[in-house]
Amino acid sequence: MKKMLRIELKKAFFSKSFLAGLGILLLLSFLSGLYMIENWSEYNPNAINSTYIKNGEIVINPIIPVYSFFCAWLGGDTLSLAGTMFFYFLPVGAALPYAWSYHTERKCGYIKNVITRTSRKKYYASKSIAVFSTGAIVILIPYIVNIFMVSAFIPCIKPWTGYNMYNFVYFGTLWSDLFFTKPIIHTLFYVLLNSLYGGLFALLSFSISMYIKNIIPIIFSPFLIIIIAGYLENVIYEKYFANSLLYYELVPTHFLRSRDVHYMSIGWVITIETLILFLVSVIPIFIIGRKWKNELN
Amino acid sequence: MSIVLKNVTKKIGRNMIINDVSCNIENGSITGFKGINGSGKTMLLRLISGLIYPTSGTVEIDKKILGKDIAFPESIGIMLENPSFINSYSGYDNLRMLADIKGLIDEDRICEVMDLVGLKENGNKKYRKFSLGMKQRLGIAAAIMEKPGIILLDEPTNALDESGVKLLTEIIIAERNRGATIILSSHDAQFLNKTSNRIIEISNGKITNERNNYDI
Amino acid sequence: MSLIKFIRFDIKNGIMRRLYVYLVYSLFIVVSVWFFQGKLHSYEIEKYSIGDCLLFLYGGAKEYVPKTGEVFEMPYLWLVNHLLILYFTLNYTDNDLTGFGQQLIYRSGGRVIWWLSKCIWNIIMVSGFYIIGIIITLLLGINNAEFTLDISEHISYVVNFGDQLKQNHTQKIALEILLLPILYSVAISLLQMSLTLLFKPIFSYIVSSSICLSSAYKLTPILIGNFSMAARNDKIVNNGVSSALGIISFSIIIILSVIIGVLIIRKCNILNKE
Numbered sequence: 001m002k003k004m005l006r007i008e009l010k011k012a013f014f015s016k017s018f019l020a021g022l023g024i025l026l027l028l029s030f031l032s033g034l035y036m037i038e039n040w041s042e043y044n045p046n047a048i049n050s051t052y053i054k055n056g057e058i059v060i061n062p063i064i065p066v067y068s069f070f071c072a073w074l075g076g077d078t079l080s081l082a083g084t085m086f087f088y089f090l091p092v093g094a095a096l097p098y099a100w101s102y103h104t105e106r107k108c109g110y111i112k113n114v115i116t117r118t119s120r121k122k123y124y125a126s127k128s129i130a131v132f133s134t135g136a137i138v139i140l141i142p143y144i145v146n147i148f149m150v151s152a153f154i155p156c157i158k159p160w161t162g163y164n165m166y167n168f169v170y171f172g173t174l175w176s177d178l179f180f181t182k183p184i185i186h187t188l189f190y191v192l193l194n195s196l197y198g199g200l201f202a203l204l205s206f207s208i209s210m211y212i213k214n215i216i217p218i219i220f221s222p223f224l225i226i227i228i229a230g231y232l233e234n235v236i237y238e239k240y241f242a243n244s245l246l247y248y249e250l251v252p253t254h255f256l257r258s259r260d261v262h263y264m265s266i267g268w269v270i271t272i273e274t275l276i277l278f279l280v281s282v283i284p285i286f287i288i289g290r291k292w293k294n295e296l297n
Numbered sequence: 298m299s300i301v302l303k304n305v306t307k308k309i310g311r312n313m314i315i316n317d318v319s320c321n322i323e324n325g326s327i328t329g330f331k332g333i334n335g336s337g338k339t340m341l342l343r344l345i346s347g348l349i350y351p352t353s354g355t356v357e358i359d360k361k362i363l364g365k366d367i368a369f370p371e372s373i374g375i376m377l378e379n380p381s382f383i384n385s386y387s388g389y390d391n392l393r394m395l396a397d398i399k400g401l402i403d404e405d406r407i408c409e410v411m412d413l414v415g416l417k418e419n420g421n422k423k424y425r426k427f428s429l430g431m432k433q434r435l436g437i438a439a440a441i442m443e444k445p446g447i448i449l450l451d452e453p454t455n456a457l458d459e460s461g462v463k464l465l466t467e468i469i470i471a472e473r474n475r476g477a478t479i480i481l482s483s484h485d486a487q488f489l490n491k492t493s494n495r496i497i498e499i500s501n502g503k504i505t506n507e508r509n510n511y512d513i
Numbered sequence: 514m515s516l517i518k519f520i521r522f523d524i525k526n527g528i529m530r531r532l533y534v535y536l537v538y539s540l541f542i543v544v545s546v547w548f549f550q551g552k553l554h555s556y557e558i559e560k561y562s563i564g565d566c567l568l569f570l571y572g573g574a575k576e577y578v579p580k581t582g583e584v585f586e587m588p589y590l591w592l593v594n595h596l597l598i599l600y601f602t603l604n605y606t607d608n609d610l611t612g613f614g615q616q617l618i619y620r621s622g623g624r625v626i627w628w629l630s631k632c633i634w635n636i637i638m639v640s641g642f643y644i645i646g647i648i649i650t651l652l653l654g655i656n657n658a659e660f661t662l663d664i665s666e667h668i669s670y671v672v673n674f675g676d677q678l679k680q681n682h683t684q685k686i687a688l689e690i691l692l693l694p695i696l697y698s699v700a701i702s703l704l705q706m707s708l709t710l711l712f713k714p715i716f717s718y719i720v721s722s723s724i725c726l727s728s729a730y731k732l733t734p735i736l737i738g739n740f741s742m743a744a745r746n747d748k749i750v751n752n753g754v755s756s757a758l759g760i761i762s763f764s765i766i767i768i769l770s771v772i773i774g775v776l777i778i779r780k781c782n783i784l785n786k787e
Contacts, residue, residue: 024719079579081730088726092719168584216604219715223722227596231589235548238555260584309782346619348783368779369619381612385530398518398620439616 004122008130012098013137021096021138024089029074029142031082033149036072039079040154043067066166068157070183071259074146075190078168078260086142087253091205091222094135094198099205100215102127107213124285128203135202136195143191158183172264174255190258197252200274203281210284226253237263298359298370298446298478299324300345305354307340307502314340315351316502322480327473329493329510330482337502338482339378342449345480346375358447372446376453380436384425388416388435391424392442401443410442415464429456437465441472448472448479454488466492519630522617527605527634528641534601538642541597542649545570545590550657552671564662564690566650568672570594571694573742575675575750576732586673588729591742595698598642599721602702606631607714615783628778632771635706639698643691662687677750689743689756696763697741701725703770710777737762 012018070076077083105111114123159167161180169179178186201222209218230251237247247263249255250273255265300322307315315337322328330338343349344356350364357363358370382391392407411420414434419427427435433456440448450469454462469492473479483489489496490510498506549569553561574588608614609631618627651660664686669678701721708717728738732745732752739745740759747753 020716078585081727084585084730085723085726089719089723096715214604216600216714216718220600220718224596224600227589228593230587231593232544234589235544239548239551262584262586343782343784348615348619350780350782364780367622368624369622371622373619375616375619377615381615383526383613394522395616395620398617 001122001126004118005126005129008126009133011101012130012134015097017100018097018134018138021093021134022141024096025086025093025138025142026145028082028086028089029146030149032074032077032080032086033146035080035082036077036150037153040067040072066163067154068159068183069151069154070156070159070179070187071167072154073150073187074143075187075194075256075258078257087256088227089223090139090194090198090253090256091201091226092219093138094201095205095219095222097134097138097202098131099135099202100209100218101131102206103209103213103215103218121286128206128282128285131202131206132199136199139198140191140195143194147187147191156184168260169258172266173259173261174265174267174270175258179258186258190256194256196274197256197277200277200281203285204277207281207284226251230254233263298372299357300447300478300480301355301357301360302341302344303355303357305341305344305351305356307344307349308352314502315344317354318499318502318504319354320497320504320507322478323494324478325473325476326494327469327479327481327492329489329496330480330499331484331486331489331496332482332499333484336499338499339451340502341499342375342377342451342480342482345447346370346373346377346449348375348377370447372443373449374440374443374445374447375449376433376436376440377449377451380432380439382424382432382435382439385423387421387423388427388431388438389420391435392439395439396442399443406442410438413441413464413468414438415461430458430461433457434461437468441468444472444475444477446477448477450479451482452484453481454483454485462488516626516630516633519617519621519626520633523630523634524637527609528638531601531605535641535645538597538601539645539649541593542570542646543653546650546653549671550653553667556667556670558667558670559657560659561654561657561667562659562661562663562665563650563654564664564687565668565671566654566658567647567662567690568664568668568686568743570646570650571741572672572690572744573729573738574744575673575677576745576752577730585730588742588744592725592729594646594694595701595725595738595741596722598639598698599702599705599718599725601642602635602638603705603709603714603718605634606706607709610710610783618783624778624783625775628774629771631706632703632774635702636699639702640695643695643698647691662690664690672744674744674750677752679749679751686743686746686748689746689748693743693746693756693759693763694741696760696767697738700737700763700766700770703767703774707770707774707777710774710781734758734762737766 074083074086102111105114159169159180167179169176173179175186175189178189204222205218208221212218230253233251248269249261249263249265250269254261254263255270302318302320305315305318306313318341330341332338340349344351347363347367347369355362358367361367363370383394386394389407389411392411393404396402396407408417411417414437416431416434416438419431424432424435433453437450437453440450453465457465466488469479469481481489481493493510495507495509497504546566549566553559570590571594573591574586577583577585579585614627618624621627662685701724705717705721708720724736725738728736732739732754734740734754737759739754740756740762743749745753747755
């Protein structure tokens with residue numbers, strides 16, 4: 001298993017497709033960071049950092065928390081086009097590196113050479129780990145680059161609940177308590193959540209490739225599913241829950257952002273959705289993939 | 298139809314696929330390109346077919362330069378690599394569709410060719426149900442059915458059984474006798490020796506040896 | 514081979530043998546029209562015009578201005594429509610060029626004819642989606658809809674025009690709700706098709722969907738998707754984009770895409786997929 005895994009990981013990470021997926025997402029994260037830094041630099045730092053005296057006491061400018069790294073990093077960017085596009089292209093960027101590999105290996109017959117040398121279980125397991133890893137890492141790296149870039153210019157000031165019309169983090173936003181108490185942990189959690197979803201989207205593409213023999217749907221199905229899900233969410237909520245308060249955010253493109261979420265992003269809803277996505281991705285790979293002799297098609 | 302290659306070079310990306318190749322292919326002859334896998338035989342055939350153009354040098358068909366005077370040879374039949382047909386059509390329907398393009402032949406000729414390549418009974422099966430050997434035979438049928446002036450066959454013996462190879466040899470000689478200029482590429486020396494007037498050996502995109510085959 | 518024969522082949526294999534894509538698109542339109550009717554019903558409005566429905570389907574939504582309290586709402590209906598059309602027109606050209614199409618090209622003796630036929634196929638295919646959309650809108654509106662392209666007052670209940678809505682927004686905007694979306698789809702899918710000759714279909718789809726996503730986010734004439742949104746047209750909103758400029762932009766892109774394709778196909782290497 002270790003050997004198989006090493007081979008798969010090497011093929012996954014040392015490939016042009018990995019660079020392509022990473023390149024697209026890095027570009028978007030870089031542009032987002034650039035925009036936010038430029039946006040922040042328009043404000044007079046002296047005015048921001050100035051203090052004033054109230055009742056004889058020196059008080060720091062209360063507007064400072066608005067101009068914080070935690071509202072400017074990629075996960076918190078609500079202003080730039082690049083930041084928005086990053087979340088929509090997240091499934092594509094995650095699937096590009098390696099999710100298509102099973103399809104290609106089956107098509108060219110390489111898979112027959114592998115299956116006859118190792119067990120199907122080991123092949124699918126190591127392939128799944130490699131696909132998940134590339135999907136996760138290709139999301140993680142742009143986040144790290146963006147965090148380093150933005151934090152070099154914009155100070156990490158703890159957000160204040162009083163400025164929620166700037167923060168866009170409300171009671172119904174996931175981990176909102178952490179945003180105001182431990183914002184660094186909040187940032188870390190969102191980065192990990194995004195990476196997890198990157199891995200899951202890549203796995204979803206992989207499981208789609210068990211049934212579809214065309215690379216375009218394999219790469220773009222999660223992307224289109226997310227967009228159609230966003231559309232259906234609007235339709236269903238407006239049609240059936242118009243007078244209800246039960247607007248839970250179900251579309252990953254929305255709840256993967258740490259701010260500016262349209263509906264409530266609740267922990268248990270997201271957990272269930274993550275589990276469902278995991279099962280939908282993994283079941284076809286392991287159970288059906290092992291039973292059916294797909295590799296002979 | 299005469300074919301002349303003059304200092305033809307083909308680069309794809311950073312790879313030199315064909316390196317300064319020059320040769321004359323006589324009208325009405327069978328020329329065999331011989332070489333190991335990756336030597337550049339298929340690329341040469343693609344260059345002669347007009348599907349790709351040389352990076353430098355010229356390919357002339359009857360003194361007309363491909364890519365300049367003409368896009369493709371006027372009368373050509375090709376079978377390159379894995380023949381591509383439409384999966385949801387039958388063998389007959391695939392050939393019929395191709396024959397409709399120029400309108401040079403009728404249904405009888407298609408039936409005749411299908412019989413010639415040994416696909417008479419399987420002609421109405423959907424292409425997706427063809428075996429590899431049957432696909433190969435259909436590719437040969439598509440290449441010869443319109444009695445073209447130039448026939449290019451790339452690894453034509455692939456997936457063919459002994460009787461298939463024998464049949465193919467007969468077809469090629471018959472086409473040569475009709476007056477077609479035929480170029481074969483194969484790593485099968487025995488097959489080339491049985492069919493080709495001239496054998497050109499290719500290695501790393503260059504011609505390393507040329508000899509007339511006096512057995513033919 | 515004449516252009517007509519090529520077109521006939523493309524219609525047969527690129528459209529008639531792929532009717533399932535129209536089925537999927539029809540389902541999307543049915544859900545959308547049903548949603549539109551439901552939205553009107555919630556405001557106790559039962560009568561509407563065909564123009565209202567088409568504006569809802571293809572008109573997009575108001576511009577997004579990043580400001581305090583304003584959350585970006587993706588105009589999903591508009592986006593899904595265009596992304597589906599781009600997706601369904603993505604693969605055919607590349608599959609043909611690297612497969613059976615090679616046999617047609619060399620027999621016909623003309624690379625350019627092959628490309629022009631594909632352009633015409635593309636236009637017919639894209640138009641087909643909109644024809645289906647209009648037919649379904651008409652069919653589902655048999656009981657409730659007035660068969661006119663005029664826009665009614667209450668359209669602002671269901672389409673969010675923002676605070677830049679003009680007083681006289683109910684003027685005739687048939688051009689904006691019908692022609693511009695079709696032209697945009699044709700332009701962007703032709704651009705995608707010509708990019709496919711240069712790059713792999715995956716990357717050309719990323720480019721075309723980026724244009725759609727960017728246009729949804731930002732109101733600027735540079736992002737041509739804005740011209741296709743009637744909700745961002747200067748006949749309806751004060752800071753909207755001009756229809757004339759939209760038609761000119763789309764025409765330029767269509768012509769350029771065809772020309773670029775001609776230039777590329779004349780010289781490109783025609784190789785198998787592998």
